[in-house]
Amino acid sequence: xxxxxxxxxxxxxxxxxxxxxxxxxxxxxxxxxxxxxxxxxxxxxxxxxxxxxxxxxxxxxxxxxxxxxxxxxxxxxxxxxxxxxxxxxxxxxxxxxxxxxxxxxxxxxxxxxxxxxxxxxxxxxxxxxxxxxxxxxxxxxxxxxxxxxxxxxxxxxxxxxxxxxxxxxxxxxxxxxxxxxxxxxxxxxxxxxxxxxxxxxxxxxxxxxxxxxxxxxxxxxxxxxxxxxxxxxxxxxxxxxxxxxxxxxxxxxxxxxxxxxxxxxxxxxxxxxxxxxxxxxxxxxxxxxxxxxxxxxxxxxxxxxxxxxxxxxxxxxxxxxxxxxxxxxxxxxxxxxxxxxxxxxxxxxxxxxxxxxxxxxxxxxxxxxxxxxxxxxxxxxxxxxxxxxxxxxxxxxxxxxxxxxxxxxxxxxxxxxxxxxxxxxxxxxxxxxxxxxxxxxxxxxxxxxxxxxxxxxxxxxxxxxxxxxxxxxxxxxxxxxxxxxxxxxxxxxxxxxxxxxxxxx
DNA sequence: AATATCTGCAACCGCAGGTCG
DNA sequence: TCGACCTGCGGTTGCAGATAT
Numbered sequence: 001x002x003x004x005x006x007x008x009x010x011x012x013x014x015x016x017x018x019x020x021x022x023x024x025x026x027x028x029x030x031x032x033x034x035x036x037x038x039x040x041x042x043x044x045x046x047x048x049x050x051x052x053x054x055x056x057x058x059x060x061x062x063x064x065x066x067x068x069x070x071x072x073x074x075x076x077x078x079x080x081x082x083x084x085x086x087x088x089x090x091x092x093x094x095x096x097x098x099x100x101x102x103x104x105x106x107x108x109x110x111x112x113x114x115x116x117x118x119x120x121x122x123x124x125x126x127x128x129x130x131x132x133x134x135x136x137x138x139x140x141x142x143x144x145x146x147x148x149x150x151x152x153x154x155x156x157x158x159x160x161x162x163x164x165x166x167x168x169x170x171x172x173x174x175x176x177x178x179x180x181x182x183x184x185x186x187x188x189x190x191x192x193x194x195x196x197x198x199x200x201x202x203x204x205x206x207x208x209x210x211x212x213x214x215x216x217x218x219x220x221x222x223x224x225x226x227x228x229x230x231x232x233x234x235x236x237x238x239x240x241x242x243x244x245x246x247x248x249x250x251x252x253x254x255x256x257x258x259x260x261x262x263x264x265x266x267x268x269x270x271x272x273x274x275x276x277x278x279x280x281x282x283x284x285x286x287x288x289x290x291x292x293x294x295x296x297x298x299x300x301x302x303x304x305x306x307x308x309x310x311x312x313x314x315x316x317x318x319x320x321x322x323x324x325x326x327x328x329x330x331x332x333x334x335x336x337x338x339x340x341x342x343x344x345x346x347x348x349x350x351x352x353x354x355x356x357x358x359x360x361x362x363x364x365x366x367x368x369x370x371x372x373x374x375x376x377x378x379x380x381x382x383x384x385x386x387x388x389x390x391x392x393x394x395x396x397x398x399x400x401x402x403x404x405x406x407x408x409x410x411x412x413x414x415x416x417x418x419x420x421x422x423x424x425x426x427x428x429x430x431x432x433x434x435x436x437x438x439x440x441x442x443x444x445x446x447x448x449x450x451x452x453x454x455x456x457x458x459x460x461x462x463x464x465x466x467x468x469x470x471x472x473x474x475x476x477x478x479x480x481x482x483x484x485x486x487x488x489x490x491x492x493x494x495x496x497x498x499x500x501x502x503x504x505x
Numbered sequence: 506a507a508t509a510t511c512t513g514c515a516a517c518c519g520c521a522g523g524t525c526g
Numbered sequence: 527t528c529g530a531c532c533t534g535c536g537g538t539t540g541c542a543g544a545t546a547t
Contacts, residue, residue, distance in 0.1 A: 036545085039516080039517075039539095040516075040517090040540095041513095041515070041516075041541090042515090042516085053537085060532095060533085061532085062532080062533075063531085063532070067519080075532080075533085076517090076518095076532090076534095077516080079517095079533075079534085080515090080516070080517085081516085083534095084515075086517080112536065112537090113535090113536090114535075114536065115534070115535060115536085126534095126535075126536080127515075127516085127536095128514090130536075131513070131514055131515085132513095133513085134537095135512075135513060135514085136514095138512085139512095269518085
């Protein structure tokens with residue numbers, strides 16, 4: 001859409017003149033000496049004036065532009081117009097595939113730092129990138145697709161693995177040192193700025209959250225958190241009773257776990273703990289979503305379609321995504337406050353599990369008796385935990401931790417895991433079956449058509465995993481990514497990554 | 506063909522941080 | 527130190543074109 005090519009007359013007639021609010025928005029009441037400031041689309045004549053002025057005087061001092069050139073535009077508007085449309089070094093046209101991929105990579109690392117991303121994409125503006133991303137997010141959310149391609153998740157994992165091994169910041173950190181102070185315990189505020197749980201990461205039946213989402217959290221930050229062995233050895237590999245660790249959160253999530261908290265109402269969330277056992281949710285933690293998963297859970301738990309009391313929607317107390325940004329910033333979501341409070345305190349960093357547990361599952365008898373392992377969180381931390389466990393599998397650590405955990409060293413995870421966790425009644429069980437069976441190379445899921453999988457006690461509709469980046473053309477039906485051991489085990493990482501790259505492209 | 510809905514983009518808005526007097 | 531001003535950033539909105547009904 002090129003406004004400048006439109007009729008100037010029409011534009012002029014359509015565009016309202018400035019108002020006091022505009023003056024305020026445009027930098028402190030700069031009215032241009034009484035000249036009413038214009039709003040709305042720019043005309044080609046205005047563009048010409050602006051280009052001419054900037055050519056002669058250079059960029060900057062934008063209010064002077066309005067003063068000296070006679071443009072009835074506030075300096076802010078001039079700057080925006082110049083930066084986004086008139087700059088000679090701007091690259092026009094659609095993003096190239098390379099640029100698109102770069103954007104995704106950058107977003108995985110930075111989050112919504114559009115200006116930073118623009119600096120890394122010559123000729124592109126932050127606005128352009130932002131629009132692109134938002135459009136892409138919407139599109140993929142509608143399609144129930146993950147936002148981050150798996151290989152980018154792997155990339156982030158890989159970088160953090162390197163961090164872990166080298167004990168130093170990755171090159172990425174060096175590249176963006178100011179906003180990636182990612183050490184073992186420090187969580188950049190930006191990472192959780194928009195920490196809202198989204199259907200991509202949490203089962204929609206459990207959480208009804210407005211847009212703006214965990215998707216905005218850079219994948220890298222999620223991943224980075226969990227990849228520190230020291231952290232895991234301290235807080236995950238320990239067999240702290242979940243309820244005890246829960247209490248650690250209670251102090252912060254005050255009111256959430258008190259006796260009146262609906263979170264304790266187990267009846268509201270049947271089999272919730274099983275979500276945490278479910279590989280599909282693990283996959284979702286990495287953005288590997290399954291629309292089938294959602295459908296299933298929706299079908300099976302119609303009563304939980306609303307907002308969970310105590311879920312982030314409530315924690316936040318800021319359910320409207322259109323709330324003024326200031327309110328968002330001043331009134332941190334509880335989770336964010338939690339994150340901030342963790343900081344470098346001497347206490348072990350509460351895991352995402354805590355968050356997840358709070359949101360997804362009330363402490364139940366079953367969870368108390370069985371879920372001694374963070375794997376049960378079902379979120380990224382669980383993936384990472386399992387990876388750590390895999391590394392330590394030679395020592396059989398995981399078996400010591402709990403009788404209820406999946407033996408990840410078992411090469412037949414899709415069977416063992418299924419039998420162990422696949423509650424034939426639980427939608428999670430179904431989901432897990434779907435995931436694991438799809439993983440099975442011999443599952444015969446090559447067909448484009450959804451398949452019915454007969455599992456012990458249940459019938460599972462097999463749905464294709466679509467990791468297609470933008471057009472959904474790729475055949476990425478193999479949910480191998482959901483396997484934490486494959487995600488993180490260094491022995492299989494590279495071929496896995498190659499595989500993912502292959503199917504993603 | 507008319508209307509409704511969706512989509513993408515340009516521009517606006519409010520805020521924060523920096524600079525300067 | 528304080529306030530005014532400037533600049534930049536990220537979120538949001540409004541509109542025109544595209545697509546669906």
